[in-house]
Amino acid sequence: MSNIPYEIHTLANGLRVIIHEDHSVPKAVMNILYRVGSKDEEAHRTGFAHLFEHLMFEGSRHIPHYDEPLQRAGGQNNAFTTSDITNYYLTLPSNQLETAFWLESDRMLELAFSEEKLAIQKSVVIEEFKQRYLNQPYGDAHLRLRGLHFQQHPYNWATIGKEISHIEGATLEYVQDFFFGYYAPNNATMVVAGDVDPAEVMQLAEKWFGPIPERALKKHPLPQEPAQTAPRRDTVYADVPFPAVYKMYHMPAHTDRDYYVADLITDLLSSGRNARLFLNMVKQRQVATSVSAFSWGMYDPGALSIDAQIAAGHSPEAYEEALQQELDSLQDLSEEDLQRIKNKVESMFVLNQMTILNKAMSIATCDSLGDPELINTTPQIYQAITLEELKEVAARIFHPNNCSTLYYLPK
Amino acid sequence: MLNRITPPPVRPLSPRTLPAYREAALSNGIPVYWIPHGQVEVAEVMMVFRAGDSFQPKPGLADYTAKMMAEGTASYTSTGLARKLDDHGAWLSHETDMEFISLNLTSLERHLPDTLPLMHEVGFTPTFPEAEFQKMKQRNLQKQRVTEQKTGWLARRHFGPLLFGPEHPYGKSLGLPEIEAIQYEDLAPYHQRYFQAGNAFFAVSGRFDEHKLLALLDQTFGGLPYTGANKEDSSAKDVPFVTQTGRHYVEKEGLQSTIRLGHIGKERSHPDYYPMEVVNTILGGYFGSRLMRNIREEKGFTYGISSNLVSFRNDGYFLIGTDVKKEVTQATLDEIRKEINILQTQPVLDHELDTVKNFMAGEFVGSLNTPFEIADRYKTILLDGLPTDFLSNYVQNLRAVSAEQIQKMAQSYLNDEVLMEVVVGGK
Known part of the structure; x- marks a missing residue:
């Protein structure tokens, strides 16, 4: 009964582009999913994929502020990180579609890394850690439960991280390394949906995302969780x-x-x-x-x-x-x-x-x-x-x- | 070479015509407003009653009554009803607000002949099984004991009565003593008084055959006794505000302080409404707001800080809220005051004002995607007695707000003589 039509293209650099038309309202959505989550972190540096999601809003190589131009174009955005993926999404009036391509391609190209921005987002994330998990009754129950339940697999820790010290310890070098290891066209799916013309979407995709180089991914095999044999x-x-x-x-x-x-x-x-x-x-x-x-x-x-x-x-x-x-x-x-x-x-x-x-x-x-x-x-x-x-x-x-x-x- | 520095040009928002609602009445006079819109053959039927938190002798009674209405009806037990709804993949819920309670049914169009009668059962034949009421009350008392450990709860508990006065319905909250005070005997009279044909209207949206829908509604609800339109207004108008200003501090152990800062605001039809909407957005109403940029993005004091403008049928309130690292509680309060002061003394520059207006227009239009979202806005317009072109003129009214107006609003509404501040946590 469900029938949602879409078309799929893959750019030469490996970016998957999926287009879904829905002209019911003059609005467009761009959703970019990167195949990286907290399971890709190392056990002594947890919480990093999520911290990185915060840094994605702190300016990219040619665009000092991500949010301001989007808001100026009447758009809104957000993102979330899970154990498996990091997903960024924005909506904007469909006649502003190119603004989405301009913004998202620049932050896939390269972030504007700085010590100062990293320091601020570390403290923002630490406050998030407290607000959601540590300063609430029973707030850390699931953090503890995961540790008990996953003894080998990196699902052992939640996306917020195992402990605050891991977030405090994040360095700029590691941030850059993480970016080039996981934020790559060949590790992402971009869905453009709404009041859009597929031919125009592909032309914009080639124009803005086409020049981004394919990158060597840092993917590594994950330890699988052995079968549990006792409570x-x-x-x-x-x-x-x-x-x-x-x-x-x-x-x-x-x-x-x-x-x-x-x-x-x-x-x-x-x-x-x-x-x-x-x-x-x-x-x-x-x-x-x-x-x-x-x-x-x-x-x-x-x-x-x-x-x-x-x-x-x-x-x-x-x-x-x-x-x-x-x-x-x-x-x-x-x-x-x-x-x-x-x-x-x-x-x-x-x-x-x-x-x-x-x-x-x-x-x-x-x-x-x-x-x-x-x-x-x-x-x-x-x-x-x-x-x-x-x-x-x-x-x-x-x-x-x-x-x-x-x-x-x-x- | 691709120019990645210059943003693509900002184009004017294409005009958006919202579907207008149509209007009819059932044989007994209950008004029906409907919005035929959408692609999926799903309908949402809202039966809206003038009731809710400002129509009640005791805090919580409105919502407890609504909750208990689904716990048993003339023909169904609570479980029987839930099963029947699941059989049809339908959802029946209620929403208790300051000025209304609505029963909301979401159902595939083809199931409406089976699902509308269930809504009638819940609305008009509840049996109020006492044992279920007592169990619910005990559960909620226990849950409330957990809630009362949270700084956010303590802030709300103190903020309301200080801002509106201890007797005003806008300032009430539902703590342990209030839950204790709700008695089983209160439910049936509340239901009797407010769940009346003369106190209700329907707001229906989605994709459906409108003749069939109206016939079905009439068949199901057109026979309810109608004793004339209920003229009762909310008690909010009769209780004067007793406002305290200044600082109020509640000590609490923990890692963070919860800060709330606010004042009494205006209803949507007030001339200050649009300028205050813009003031709210500039200060704390979106991710790029001044408070977010300063307190989160420059200082890293918090995960988030925001402001909100809430409007009721009469009056409303403005509220700034955040949870911050305990050690920077005072520094945060100072920075909030500093941002308020800038708004009061320096006119907003065109670039920022344009950004804010574009964002607000985009957000407004972008929030009216589904027929359900549009119907929900119309519900407020009908309840508040706003002009029917409120939605169509919203963006235009927003665009008309000037930098001078914003500065004037900040001076009259955000000054320390009217602001009230509650801090829970550390100083």
Whole structure:
């Protein structure tokens, strides 16, 4: 039912250019995804891909300020870093499209590196670290949980980094090295979408991005996470009012078909008012005040997490026992339950594609996963999932030996 | 050789005609406004009631009532209802605001005959199961205990009553004592009073057959008893502001201080509205704002600092907010004051003013992509009684703001006699 048309070109320097036309509003989107994330960092220099994302806004070789000219053209932009990718996006009136090419090509060409800018962004990122993770109750739970769950793979640390000292220690030399090792046309996908003419887009792409040289990439093989063979546990005591329990399970890589099965299970557990964990654990058994499941969408074999705040008067152990029963009860799922969650996932997918920006981001993500056509075939993948498959994957993922558990307890 | 230094020329924003809404009434008189627009055969039906945070005897009661309405209806249990919605891939939610509560249904057009009746169930036949209410209240009390550890919460808790007065609805927040005070017996009377045909209108958007849609709405909601339009206005008009200015400090351990600085502002129809929008954007309303450039991009004191202009049907407020490294709390306050002072004493130069206006125009037009986004704006216009051409004239009104006006606004609204400051954390 989904049909999002697009065309793909590759420039001589390796940059993939994908164009999607949507003339419903006079607006254009440029989304550039670089295939670099925190998993490409070294264990003693973490938080760097994200710090680097900040530096991308601090001026490039010919353009001292990235934001000002874009805002002047009526545009807006932002970016995010995950464990696997770094994604930059902007929207602007479609008659200003060339401004996007001018800005983005210059920062792919070369950044305006300086000690002063690096020092300032280090302190901005350190404040971000505090604001999001350290100065919030339970704020560092997931940082700790990752460390427990991934013992070999660099998913071991979150994008913000393992500790503040790593960010403090970033040097200008390393910044430059990182740029030329990962920010390259041959390591990026650019999606141009909206009220655009494909021929004009290609002409602009050749003009602005064509001259950027292909670069030798610093890609290196990543250590893969060995299968977990026994439950892992850790406990932290902090100044919090109630116990919380954080669990992480190994789950298939995003490129694996079973990923979609696990993702559907996550929705079944946690999406909306009909979510099984909310209905059974929060409303019925009342062992927790909130429970949520999340599949992290990692490109290598990754993680599915289940977070819970334990209700006053109940123990973390009682919650864990109830949770395991609940997860085991997925084996009693009916065809009707399965069809219902499929309908829901399909409707979420359709609704998510109502804006040009979301479509552009999704196309870029699909391309980075190895197949841009996933933008159209994803709903069919979910629809094809069978009850047997779902039960088999659930049993495999929710085996206690596949799980790391963090107790976060009041001091 | 490619010239990478000179930016491509800035072209004028192409004029954008927004789809106008159409208007009809159900057989019992409930007004329906609809915007046929969009490519996907999805409709969003909003049933908007004049209710909400400034129409309530107790803080939180409006939202608790709305939450509890989906916990059981004449024909469905809470779970039965959620299942039925999932079967159709539909979403039914509510939104509680200062001046309205709306029930929002998002549904594929072909499922509307099945999903609209569910919305009717929730809106008009809730059973308010008491056990579910007590459980919800207990859960929220516990969650609130966690929230109360956050500096952001403490800042909000202190800021509202100091700025608007302890009795004013705009200044209320929902802390532990307020949650405790909401009683089961309060729900049904609140529902009875505000969820009335005479107190509602529909705002519908998306791609659908409009004749079928109107017929369906009439079939589902046209039979509700209509006892004339409800004339009740929000209690916000009856309670005078009791404003304190100056500095208020709340000590709290932690790594950062939360800063809030603000004053009482104006509604959208006030002549100062557009100039204040521009003042807000220049000072802290976008990434390139003066506060961001100074306090984040030059000093590295914070991850972010921003200002906001919030307008209600009557009045509103202006707020500067940030979380900063504790050691630089005072230095940040000094820099904020310095930026305010520059706005008051030096006219904004054309280049910056043009950039800001272009950004605002682009942001405004760029935020009206989907039919749902457009309908949401129309909802505010209808509730606030603004002229129907408010959206079409927005950019033009923005462009008309002069540097002199900006300086005058900064002098009258951002001076220390009217500014109120709350700091939570360190001095």
